[in-house]
Amino acid sequence: MLLLADKPLRSGCLVIGVCAVVLASCLWSCREEKSPPANERRVVVVVSGDTAGWIIPCGCTTHQSGGLLRRGTYVEKQREEADVILLDAGGAPGGTSPYQRLKFEAILEGERLMGLAAHNIGGPEVALGLANLQEASRKTGARLISANLRDSVGRPVFDGWTIIETAGRRLAVIGVISPRYAAGDVRIEDPKAAVLASLQQLEGRHDGVVVMAYLPEDELQRLATELPEVDAVIGGPTGQPIAPRAVGPTVLAAATNKGKFLVQLEFAAAGNAGPPTGQVVELTGDWPDDRGQLANLRRYLEELNRRSFEPHQTDLVPSAPPDVPPGYRVAGSATCRECHERDNELWDASRHAKAWEDLKAMERHVDPYCQQCHTTGYGLPGGFVTVAKSPDRLGVGCEACHGPSQVHVEEPERRTPFDAKDQCTRCHDQENSPAFGYERYWEKIKHGETKGTQPDRLGPRPSGTETQP
């Protein structure tokens, strides 16, 4: 009989918090006489996945889940009560730019600090290219695994599996990825065949097998159905997390969605046979920040500060209009002031004028991800480049909404390029401004009325210069 619960731990957080204190003091005082012998300790497998570059959840709203700081605390908590085997199902990079590669290395380093046993290679990892992937593994000491990934001449590049011994048990972990992610110099073989080949090599060397599978949901389902030989198939990137459930004798689960959810599986103590049980855990704000992970994040932010990536080194720049007209340049809010004095006063009093200071107060002004919405003209001609190169493009200035307006500054009868009211949701998106509504928000930054401008007299805006989000 399988006993599978999918109740998220969230509701129990307060209780756990209280218990933690009681338990911690008990563990301290009772350690010597009450600690169970090593081979009777529980073995818990915790799997993260689909982190997609989210080393922390976005800082704009407080109710976002996920991030390595909470993951670290969660894992530490489990370690107080069980032997934890920590795994990642893949999908950690948020892109392939130099900025995203640095972030990926910081994520791998964070995982190493948590004591990760193996990191499966997923689609975003493959997209980095083999050389970058090998370098990241070498730099961070991360144990990357993939049983079906091959180089351009068909040779395996990473170990296909690993065996973890703990509490008197030997757990084999095999990694696979869907052939649909083959790219560049990477070939990918059939996942099922690769698992079966690994099982042959592993014969007699383990007491349980977990397969980490970076596969879309339909392929994940099929693989679990076709592998009654293994205890669990844990994947991502499915749209929603999948709480552990039985597919024949095999348990299927998925950890996904920007690292917001973990899968936790519990294996019976050595000698007690039986399939693993488990649940999905959401990393809500109830989990405090882990100190080691916080230190890792600081080192990453310092490195960002040192490297000072320009927009073209990130993948955050909106696609440029096809034929950029001459004079399509950000002129800077200071140049608007002489003719639009009242609009400037209103802007000075708005939150947009404080957007950079707020970022700085959080010490996140060095992060391009945050910069893209808290600066003016990020990556556009004449717009924000770096703090040093464009010190007067900080904050959400006039041209963040009206577009690069050098032409208008020189010849005011020529219009600014953007339809300003269409620009809001580029930054006020679901994740960073869930309460956004145009009418209500416009009320707070209303301007442009006192000047008696007659834009209709000016005819249509120059075409082809709108940026797309």
Ligand code: HEC
């Ligand atoms: C030299 C004076 C001058 C400067 C500098 C100037 N403007 Fe204007 N702007 C005008 C005048 C005059 C009009 C009204 C044109 C009309 O109605 O004939 C206008 C109209 C506008 C309009 C309404 C027309 C449209 O394009 O939709 C916007 C928006 C605007 N300005 C934004 C800006 C921004 C942003 C800056 C700074 C980058 C700026 N202006 C700099 C003089 C100026």
Ligand code: HEC
């Ligand atoms: C996609 C655009 C976008 C990105 C990326 C972004 N922000 Fe924001 N941020 C906003 C918007 C829009 C608001 C205003 C939200 C509102 O009031 O509805 C905001 C508000 C804020 C505030 C003020 C919140 C308050 O309640 O006072 C802070 C602080 C902040 N962001 C920090 C950050 C940090 C740190 C990052 C990077 C981790 C970041 N932002 C990334 C768009 C963004």
Ligand code: HEC
């Ligand atoms: C957050 C976005 C945003 C910022 C920042 C902003 N504006 Fe506007 N602005 C708008 C919107 C939206 C309108 C109204 C456009 C409409 O109704 O079509 C507007 C209208 C105007 C108008 C009147 C245009 C007209 O159609 O009559 C002027 C002039 C203007 N803004 C100048 C400025 C100047 C100068 C600054 C900087 C000091 C500035 N704006 C900053 C969004 C912005």
Ligand code: HEC
């Ligand atoms: C380039 C990105 C960007 C664009 C475009 C943008 N905003 Fe914002 N907006 C921000 C950021 C960032 C903040 C938060 C600043 C802070 O508090 O630090 C913000 C804050 C605000 C606030 C203050 C919210 C509050 O609770 O007081 C209002 C209102 C607002 N924006 C309205 C608008 C409207 C209306 C538009 C479109 C016409 C617009 N914004 C376009 C980035 C943007």
